[in-house]
Structures are given as structure tokens and as C-alpha cells.
Amino acid sequence: MSLVFIPEDMDWVCEPCGERLQPGKVELTYLGNAFHVELPVCPKCGAVYIYEELALGRIHEVEQLLEDK
């Protein structure tokens, strides 16, 4: 399963790398479950950006589902 989560505003620069964020592959895990998704990532250092809407929306939902599983 590959899901793409990219915010409207991608005008973010990683410091100190100085690189603009780009979509990149990321692994998220919770309670022993792993998910492969595409998120904004610094192409140099690999730092991942989990934006507000994603954290409070889909991620929160999945966390709750996994907690009740």
C-alpha cells in the first residue's frame, strides 16, 4: 500500500541543509504496524515533515483504529 500525502504549501526549506522539501518515501510505524507512504522529505538529510492536517486527520484516525484493534 502506497499513499501520498503532500500539503498544498510545499514552500518549506530544511535548515541547515538549505534544501526545499520534495515528495519522498517514508515508513511510519505504530503498535507494530508499518505503513509506506509518500511525504514531504528533505532530499539531502531525509528529514520528514508531518503537517498539521495530516497529523490531526488521517494519522490520528489510523492511530485510533490500531489502538482498538
Add this chain to the structure above:
Amino acid sequence: MDQKELREWEAKCIQEEPPACRAGCPLNVDARAFVLSMARGDLDAARAVLEKSMPLAAVTARLCEAPCEVYCIRKDLGGAIAVGGLERLCIRETSPKGKIPRLPARPRKVAVIGSGPSSLTVAFDLARKGHPISVYHLGEKPGGWLRGLDESILPQSVLDAELQRLGSLHVTFVAVPALDAALIEAHPADAVYVGQDDTIAPDLLDLLTPPDPETMALERPGWFTGGLAGREFRFISAVSQGREAAVSIDRFLQNASLTSSRVPLRDGRTDLFTQTFGIEPVERVVPSGQGGFTRDEAVREAGRCIDCQCLECVKHCVYLAEHGGYPKSYARRVFNNSAIVQGMRQANTFINSCSMCGQCETLCPNDFSMADMCLDARREMVNLNRMPPSAHWFALEEMRSAKDAQAALIRHAPGASASDAIFFPGCQLAGIRPEQTLRLYDRLLEIEPRTGIWLDCCAAPAHWAGRQEEFVAILSEMEKIWSGMGRPMVVTACSTCLKMFREHLPAFGAVSVWTLLSESGVQASSTGRPLALSDPCTSRHDAQTRDAVRSLLARLGQPLAELPMSGELTECCGFGGLMDNANPALARKVAQARVAQSEADFLTYCAMCREQLSRTGKPVLHILDLLFPETARPAQEPPAGISARRVNRRRLKDELLARHGLDRGPKEPWEDVRLVVSGEVAAMLEERRILEDDVRRVLFAASKGGRVLRHAGDGRIIAASRLGEVTFWVEYREGEDGYEILKAWSHRMRITGGDL
């Protein structure tokens, strides 16, 4: 919860017990459902209720003497509901539901001697079960004495139609000249029923011994009887005996025991409790015409039904009402939640939302305790590693923080080397009202100079969260600390701490500070206006503390406004049992419902009640506002909030240590990170359970060379840190007065390889 425990819990809740009317009906007609359908004007639904339990409903409903009315709870409040009259109107105004279902045919024959009501009942009940029935009757048509009734009571056409329906169930009617012994010999059958509510020949009557009153079986195997004379309600008693005989005959034909697991007639006995307090008497509707109720009259009469239910607990508890059931059904939910092997555990939030306030147990005629049931379930979830990690996380973190080196403290009084008493304000009073905590401590020092101070948390959150192991470990540690202080008497300002100590650390000999103050006197004044005193739920069984508070208030001359659910019946503010953690929206509803119970401003002696109730916007005072007017805070003051509570605990510790000429030692490096937080952002942080301390830690890490994201357009910055189980993200700008916080969010999911 296992099956046995489920049965035990279920047995305690009486909500599913039949209402008195149904218990008083020998046919087990659900008279409550019938009357309520009538009250809705839904006569078809009402008829369906009758047909479900009555044999030949068109006949039975017309002749039923309604013994249920004897038991009706309405009887002393304007008169029993006229169920009999309603039955007749209903049956007159509606048509039969359709074909009567019949089970697959069975081989063994039944002979029914006589065709009075009891015999027709036997034929009806057994024919539906597939038994072939022959009814032997006198005269041209079956029906016995029913044939002699006036048309206004039972039209012959109705009786004919019902008998025709009976015929469609493979009942054969055989006209015979006499209902005698020879008849039985001439027509052998596997079982014989003799209906004595018809004209039975003397030779056959002589063969009948008195039947077993429960099974209606005669001594001769396979012989049964009913319709005996001398019962109070001639018709319905005959039908009832026919029904009991039919149950026995069915069992006999299957070679089953006539008595095993047989449900006896209730004769009105039920354990259902119905509160009648506050129900106004309403007089019975008298039919205007000779022919009984009109439709409108019937609907009005049915509208008098109390709709007997227990629901004593549900009526007063937002949590119980919110989930649409009652404790018995909730026990099944909890059981199913624990029994599930694969799939979603639907009741986790339900189990974690109970405030464990104990009100249901006090209200319940059988002491059903949702608190005990939910606590057991939570402990099981923790033990099986099934407790959702986020359910109680915030409260547990707060507990641990109140116990850590930055906030916790235990000291003898300044200048004293021992303590006779030790003041344990409770972590929430310390966090919510630090100045008043100090003022109260000073008052205690006046009363007893050798009073030490103990800032800590009683571990109630671990207990409520079902984390028994952690709870026991904390208690044991606390007992050691207390022993190290010379085992002084513990004086607490928190009803929860008091309850925890009394139940789990009885050696503390814990007393309430309010009891102590009421014995020593205070100099203060009342607000003048009446206040609604809301007892904390953890004082429910602590009459001594509740009385002490009232006596203190009486001495201040403080008038109290009426608040019905008080004392033993008091309600939770929404924090208890960690409801606010697992289900914040419900906690808000609970607080709203509580403050709506009085127009007056509220007064409480629990810091957390003050915090939760004031979140609704209701003016709420803490008793310390009255006892020490120089430190009083306005009733309208908003709650302290989660962030200030942490800072306040540290400050209180600083102030107390300063009295000893000491300080807290090295501060946390992030403690002095300066934040600029608007009211709007503060509300966002509060709602998202993000502490300003969390924000400080994220920003401190970023300032020490951590990675950040900077917006290429407007220069906003985003930083993130994993703090324990949670990753926190902060969006901000750097300003001269500190970091201007724009927003913050968090998640528990981990990013493989780290966040920022």
C-alpha cells in the same frame, strides 16, 4: 470478564425484569408495550403485541378480565391503566395479522375433550407446534359457554372466524353427543386434555383426580386437565390453565420432563423497581358511551401509562444515558469487548469513559457498580496489553510529573526536625491554586506548628487507568517516604487523595483539611449570595468531610442554594475515572449538565471540580476563596489549564524551599524558554493537550542546533521533537519577547529513522 462474571453482573441489573402488568398476566402479555403502542395511536402494533402472546386474540382480548390491572403501578396515582378496555377497543378496531405460523407436522395425536376457552387454548398452542389435534365438542358448533355470550361482548361471527383460523392449523372439530369416558376409548390418542370449562359427563369427571397445580397433569400418564371452577377470573384462568397444560402435553409428547426449567407464573412478582416519586396522579379516562372507549379516549387513557422502567442510574448519569443502554446491556458490551479475538474492540472508549464516581451504585436498588465493572475491565485490558496507549496517557504523564523532582517535595516545617502532621494538598490544588495552598499551609502551621508539607500525587490516575502494578509500586514508595518522616498524620485538601489513602494506605490515618479547619475555626466572611455547593464525587461516602464543609460554611454565614444531586448522590465534574482523558467531549457534557442544575454560582472544595466546572463558563468558587478572602479569586476566573498547572507546581516547590533557604537545584534547561502565546493559541494547546513545557522543549532542542523547516515565503519556522511516546510539532516565529507560537500539533505514530 468471563461468562460467569457476566451472568453475575447481569443479574444485578433489574432493568430487563418485566413490568408489574406483564408479571401479573398469566399469559405473559407485554402489557406495557401494548399500552405504549396504544398511547402512540398505533393500534396495529398494539394488536401485534396481543397476538404474540394470546391464543385466539380476537376472543381473548374481548373477554380478558385484565388481572394485570391489580398490579399496575399507576393504581394509586389516579387508578390502574384500563388495560382490559384498551384491549377491547384495539381488537375491535383492527384486523388479524394474517396466517398463524405452524411448525412442521408431528406424528403424535392429541384429543381435546370439550371446547371451552381452556380447550381452545390447548388446541391453539399445540397446533402451532405441529401436533395434530382433535377437539370434541357438544352442540352444532364448538365454543362451549362462549356460544352463550351476548353479541355485544363476543359476536358469534368473531368466534367463528377464530375457529376457522384454528382449523387452518390442522385442528379437527368433532361434534359428539357426550363428553364422556367412552369418547376417549373410542378415539385413542397419545395425549388427552379434558377441559372442565365445558359440560363434561359425570362418568368422565369421576375419573379425574385433582391435577398437579403447576403442570395440570393428572395421575394417569398422558392425561391433563384445566378449566377448573372456582378461580377468580373465570375466563383468563381457564386460558392460563389451558396454556400450562399445553406446555406439559408438548413436553410429554417429546418424552421431556414436565417440570425441569419450567418458568413458573409470576402472579405479579417482579424485581423491576419503578420510581414513582414526582409522578402526578392522573384520573382514569371514563368511556363516554356504553360500548367502551372511543379511539381518542383509548389513546388518552393509554397516555397515563408510567412506562415502568428502573433506569434509576441512567436517568442521572450523562455517561450511562449517552451510550443508549443500561448496566445489564453494558455488561454484555464489556464482555463482548473482552471476548473479541480479531477485529475492533468497540467498547474501549466506553469502558474508559466511566468517571467511576459511584453514583449509579448508590442509586441502584441492587448496588450495580459501573465503576467496579469498568475498573476490572481496564485492569484486564492493561494486563493483556490491550489498553489503548493514548487513553490515559496525558493524566499518567501529569501524575508522573507531579511526582518528579521538579514538583514533588516532602519537608518538616521550617525549623522543625519532626512532624506530627503532614499537609498533602494534592497535586491539583498545588497546580491550580498555589498561592492558596501556601496560605492554607500557613493556617495549618498556626494550628499545629509541627506540620510538614508533602507535594506529590496520590496515584489515583494509575488506579483509575487500571495500571495496578504501577499503582501498587507508587503506594509502596509513598509509604516508605511517609515512614521516613516519622509516620505523621496525613492531612489532605483533596477528596480523591483522602479516598485513595483511606482505602489503600490506611496507616496514614488520613484526615480532611476541612474537618481540621472546622474544628479549629476560621475568620472569614460569606459572599452573601447563595451558592450551589457541589460535593466532589470522591466524597460520596465521606459524610464526615461533607458535614465539616457545611459546618465551616454555616459559620461563615454562607447561604447555600439547593442542589438536588448532592451529598451521597453527588455527581462527577467529568474528570473522575479519567473520563476527561478518554472522552473529553463527554466530560464537557457532564460538566455542562452539572452546572445546569442550579441558577446559582457554584462552590466546591475540590480543585479539579473547580477546574472542570469553570470550563463551562459557569462562575465557580473554591472554598478557599471564602476561607481566605485575601487570596480569593473571582468566581468567573477561567480554569488554570494544563500548562499553568505544571508551572505552578514548580513555583510552589520553589516557594516552599525558599522558606528553608533552599532552592530546587538545577532547573530543566528548557524551563526559561520564553513563549508568546495568544489566547487563541493557548486554547488550541489546551484542546490538543500540548503543554507549553512541551513547546519549550521542542524549541530548546531546535535552538541547540536541531533541524528546522523554514518557510521560503514568509519565514515561519517549524520544529519537532519526539518526547516520550509522542512527537510534537511547533510552528512559530522568532520575536524579541520570545518565540511567538502560531500552532502546535502532535502524533504518536513513529517515523522510521526519526522526524526532523
